[in-house]
Structure formats: structure tokens, C-alpha cells
Amino acid sequence: MNIWVTALGAGIAVAAIGGLFERLVLTRLKANPLGQVLVTSACRSLFRTHACAVGGDSFRCHRRQNLQSPTRVFGFLFPTYRLVLWECAIAAAIALYFLLSGRASAP
Numbered sequence: 066m067n068i069w070v071t072a073l074g075a076g077i078a079v080a081a082i083g084g085l086f087e088r089l090v091l092t093r094l095k096a097n098p099l100g101q102v103l104v105t106s107a108c109r110s111l112f113r114t115h116a117c118a119v120g121g122d123s124f125r126c127h128r129r130q131n132l133q134s135p136t137r138v139f140g141f142l143f144p145t146y147r148l149v150l151w152e153c154a155i156a157a158a159i160a161l162y163f164l165l166s167g168r169a170s171a172p
Contacts, residue, residue: 133145
């Protein structure tokens with residue numbers, strides 16, 4: 066099957082499942098943000114467990130040579146690849162915060 070058709074189908078399926086989850090579960094917890102986080106975390110764990118049970122495998126990607134060695138931070142060793150992923154996630158979160166809060170200045 067074509068990769069683009071598969072990606073489009075997966076995107077539509079995830080959007081449909083997410084919409085149903087939001088309508089059926091999260092709207093009932095609108096006044097309880099901590100409950101929303103707990104339910105979302107539990108469902109993610111259930112989906113992951115189910116995916117592994119039916120034969121899913123964690124995605125392994127090729128890591129660049131310079132990201133394979135560990136990095137020392139405050140005396141602790143961390144995988145460099147994961148540190149880079151964390152930095153990207155934090156940068157994306159900050160960018161989204163400024164974008165959604167309206168504090169980003171338009172040129």
C-alpha cells in the first residue's frame with residue numbers, strides 16, 4: 066500500500082478516535098483538569114499495552130553517530146539523543162505557548 070495513503074488513513078483514524086474520546090470522556094471532566102490528565106494518561110497506557118499485545122513494536126530509528134554517546138549533566142549521564150528530543154519538545158512547547166497566548170509578535 067502507498068505510504069501516503071496509509072499516512073492519510075492513519076491521520077483520519079487518529080482524528081476520529083481523538084474526537085470521540087474528547088466528546089465521550091473529556092467533556093465530562095471539563096471542571097477537573099487533573100482528572101483529564103489522569104484519564105488521558107491511563108488511556109495512552111492502555112492503547113500502548115494493547116498495541117504491544119497485538120504485535121506492535123516500538124519504533125526504532127537510526128541515530129546519528131554524534132548522538133549515540135552519553136552526555137554528562139550535573140554529574141549524571143544521559144543519552145544525548147533523548148536530551149536533544151527533550152530540548153526540541155521544550156522549544157516546541159514554548160513556541161506553542163507564545164503562539165496560542167497571542168504574545169508572538171507578527172512581523
